[in-house]
Amino acid sequence: MRYGVILAGGGGTRLWPASRRALPKQLLRLFGEGETLLGATHRRAQRIADHALVVTAAEQVEAIAADLGESVELLAEPVGRNTAAAIGLAAVHLVARDPDAALAILPSDHHIGDDLGFAAAAAHAFALAEGRGAIVAIGARPTRPETGFGYVELGEPLPGEDHGGARAVRRFIEKPGAAAAVEMVASGHYLWNTGITFARADRLLADMARHLPDTHRALVAIQQALADGAAAAAGRAAALYPGLPSISIDHGVLEHVTDLVCVPGDFGWNDVGSWSALAEIVPAGPDGNVSVGHAIAVGGARNNITVSDPGRVIALVGVEDLVVVQAGDAILVMPRARAQEVRDAVAALGRAGLDRFL
Amino acid sequence: MRYGVILAGGGGTRLWPASRRALPKQLLRLFGEGETLLGATHRRAQRIADHALVVTAAEQVEAIAADLGESVELLAEPVGRNTAAAIGLAAVHLVARDPDAALAILPSDHHIGDDLGFAAAAAHAFALAEGRGAIVAIGARPTRPETGFGYVELGEPLPGEDHGGARAVRRFIEKPGAAAAVEMVASGHYLWNTGITFARADRLLADMARHLPDTHRALVAIQQALADGAAAAAGRAAALYPGLPSISIDHGVLEHVTDLVCVPGDFGWNDVGSWSALAEIVPAGPDGNVSVGHAIAVGGARNNITVSDPGRVIALVGVEDLVVVQAGDAILVMPRARAQEVRDAVAALGRAGLDRFL
Numbered sequence: 077m078r079y080g081v082i083l084a085g086g087g088g089t090r091l092w093p094a095s096r097r098a099l100p101k102q103l104l105r106l107f108g109e110g111e112t113l114l115g116a117t118h119r120r121a122q123r124i125a126d127h128a129l130v131v132t133a134a135e136q137v138e139a140i141a142a143d144l145g146e147s148v149e150l151l152a153e154p155v156g157r158n159t160a161a162a163i164g165l166a167a168v169h170l171v172a173r174d175p176d177a178a179l180a181i182l183p184s185d186h187h188i189g190d191d192l193g194f195a196a197a198a199a200h201a202f203a204l205a206e207g208r209g210a211i212v213a214i215g216a217r218p219t220r221p222e223t224g225f226g227y228v229e230l231g232e233p234l235p236g237e238d239h240g241g242a243r244a245v246r247r248f249i250e251k252p253g254a255a256a257a258v259e260m261v262a263s264g265h266y267l268w269n270t271g272i273t274f275a276r277a278d279r280l281l282a283d284m285a286r287h288l289p290d291t292h293r294a295l296v297a298i299q300q301a302l303a304d305g306a307a308a309a310a311g312r313a314a315a316l317y318p319g320l321p322s323i324s325i326d327h328g329v330l331e332h333v334t335d336l337v338c339v340p341g342d343f344g345w346n347d348v349g350s351w352s353a354l355a356e357i358v359p360a361g362p363d364g365n366v367s368v369g370h371a372i373a374v375g376g377a378r379n380n381i382t383v384s385d386p387g388r389v390i391a392l393v394g395v396e397d398l399v400v401v402q403a404g405d406a407i408l409v410m411p412r413a414r415a416q417e418v419r420d421a422v423a424a425l426g427r428a429g430l431d432r433f434l
Numbered sequence: 435m436r437y438g439v440i441l442a443g444g445g446g447t448r449l450w451p452a453s454r455r456a457l458p459k460q461l462l463r464l465f466g467e468g469e470t471l472l473g474a475t476h477r478r479a480q481r482i483a484d485h486a487l488v489v490t491a492a493e494q495v496e497a498i499a500a501d502l503g504e505s506v507e508l509l510a511e512p513v514g515r516n517t518a519a520a521i522g523l524a525a526v527h528l529v530a531r532d533p534d535a536a537l538a539i540l541p542s543d544h545h546i547g548d549d550l551g552f553a554a555a556a557a558h559a560f561a562l563a564e565g566r567g568a569i570v571a572i573g574a575r576p577t578r579p580e581t582g583f584g585y586v587e588l589g590e591p592l593p594g595e596d597h598g599g600a601r602a603v604r605r606f607i608e609k610p611g612a613a614a615a616v617e618m619v620a621s622g623h624y625l626w627n628t629g630i631t632f633a634r635a636d637r638l639l640a641d642m643a644r645h646l647p648d649t650h651r652a653l654v655a656i657q658q659a660l661a662d663g664a665a666a667a668a669g670r671a672a673a674l675y676p677g678l679p680s681i682s683i684d685h686g687v688l689e690h691v692t693d694l695v696c697v698p699g700d701f702g703w704n705d706v707g708s709w710s711a712l713a714e715i716v717p718a719g720p721d722g723n724v725s726v727g728h729a730i731a732v733g734g735a736r737n738n739i740t741v742s743d744p745g746r747v748i749a750l751v752g753v754e755d756l757v758v759v760q761a762g763d764a765i766l767v768m769p770r771a772r773a774q775e776v777r778d779a780v781a782a783l784g785r786a787g788l789d790r791f792l
Contacts, residue, residue, distance in 0.1 A: 370788060372782045372783055372786055373782075374775065374782045375768070389763065389764045389783070389791045390766075391764065391765065392768070393775045393776065395756070395768060398753070398767065400765065400767050402760070402765050405745055406749065407748045407760050407765060408748075408751070409751070409756065409758050409767060410751030411751070411752055414751055417732065417751045418751065420732040420733055421732050421733075421750075421751050424731075425730055425747070430728060433728075
């Protein structure tokens with residue numbers, strides 16, 4: 077069977093003041109839409125897979141169940157140990173109930189504009205994962221020389237069927253500088269690394285055994301405990317997780333896999349890594365202002381991004397290239413070009429004893 | 435007896451989003467203080483006079499009584515007809531109960547930093563109004579070449595006693611241009627026109643009879659109705675007020691008075707005519723940021739003005755010379771130098787069908 081494994085354990089402050097300690101990014105309703113980023117991910121997972129499973133942190137279980145409904149299957153990690161452990165935990169649970177389980181690994185805090193386009197790429201990726209036992213990364217065709225994303229360098233086309241334009245992966249590239257990004261995008265040989273990955277559970281675990289043996293040993297122990305039920309496995313995980321290395325699936329496994337496959341996709345992917353990303357997702361008005369929520373702009377105000385809760389309004393007079401965000405009891409104002417510096421504002425609030433706004 | 439006549443009928447949008455249709459400027463708690471601008475005016479009136487009276491619009495009676503307490507004496511105008519009518523209405527009511535009534539006319543939406551300094555100037559002004567039958571304007575010594583205020587040009591010192599440096603008034607000057615303002619302030623012969631005025635009630639009414647005969651005729655009719663009680667006078671006012679000209683006491687009377695007297699004062703006066711005025715009242719932090727409410731500034735954010743409700747926070751990253759105001763459900767962002775353009779934002783909200791935020 078096909079399984080959607082949704083990774084929903086993240087916290088993060090890049091979208092403060094909307095995201096808070098108690099309200100991580102995946103639980104935000106960012107675009108004035110009715111559903112959260114997680115809710116949209118879950119909906120897409122149900123479209124492409126037979127069953128969806130959410131891996132999250134113990135302290136987020138309640139909020140996630142409230143968002144997705146009590147019937148959702150949740151796997152709670154006792155502590156966060158990055159994506160390699162989270163994916164491994166899902167893999168041992170799923171392989172135990174279905175030795176042929178094929179997984180779609182889905183970050184829960186990304187935006188996808190075109191669900192059908194995504195489903196098409198996912199169908200190719202699942203077919204490659206199941207038919208060839210491949211590990212398949214989904215790459216998004218870059219629309220601009222973004223320096224905030226990682227890239228995948230494409231190799232040769234796969235022999236045989238087209239499989240949606242699937243290619244071998246030559247290597248991963250970390251967030252590049254501006255000049256390198258321009259060159260990569262112009263070349264046509266590079267895709268954005270979305271972090272969306274497809275593989276059989278047993279293939280993933282085999283690669284973990286090779287590249288992350290300590291993690292794999294713990295996962296096998298948890299899988300053995302599963303024979304005594306989910307509670308026994310959770311107890312074993314609680315004992316073993318604190319000792320696991322905190323490492324991403326990219327660094328821990330995928331970068332060492334020599335036969336990695338990439339399926340390209342054009343489905344309006346964005347990881348919404350900062351407030352300035354909204355301008356790539358939400359259409360701008362005639363004066364270049366991008367608004368989520370009520371906003372008015374006068375006096376030549378242009379090229380601003382405003383975000384506010386329902387029932388609020390943001391009025392701009394003559395300002396340009398700003399981000400103005402109201403969420404709950406907090407307001408953030410900064411130049412669009414400096415959206416990464418939200419973290420400094422968050423740190424300053426902590427230093428000022430204003431943690432209650434975090 | 436001495437009476438404080440507090441003018442509290444104004445609306446105005448210059449301090450939106452704090453001021454709203456239902457919450458005029460005089461009812462704002464602007465400086466994180468416990469009292470409203472009106473409350474502070476009332477407190478000062480009780481300090482300088484034997485009795486205080488508030489003239490307001492019928493629709494504001496409830497809110498004002500809630501602010502000042504049910505025991506406050508309120509005189510409600512059926513419709514607003516600017517300050518000449520409001521002051522005349524108070525004068526006929528007070529002269530009917532006290533032929534020697536001396537009035538301090540007090541706008542309710544100004545800020546005064548030094549209550550003792552104000553009381554000293556008021557004592558001189560009352561003495562001149564009572565002793566010489568003068569109409570006395572209070573002038574504030576300018577601390578900068580402000581183009582947002584009117585000015586009073588001073589004439590000769592009064593003969594006899596000093597009376598706090600009282601001088602004859604040569605003329606009123608409307609809001610000047612920048613060059614004229616610099617010249618006037620440098621000369622030392624000009625004071626800011628505060629609108630705070632002292633006179634006996636009978637003197638004011640005599641000048642109204644001369645310069646605003648239609649208004650005076652209506653006021654006399656209202657005074658005659660007073661013999662049958664306050665309700666009768668209110669009924670007469672309701673019938674006559676709609677026909678009155680809408681004119682200020684300055685244009686209608688004071689500019690035509692040739693023996694006007696001015697008492698100078700140094701009491702931190704500010705009419706808080708726009709958000710940028712806050713920087714003249716609230717001390718700035720080391721980076722030049724002026725804050726009412728919680729705020730943090732990082733990334734070189736400097737010379738900004740932030741205002742927010744209790745329990746909210748405004749975070750600034752790297753922006754300069756902005757005004758950021760959060761009040762209730764609305765947020766305003768604009769350059770400090772363009773604070774007068776709030777009215778354009780208010781007008782745009784109306785056009786956009788967002789009246790509920792006004």
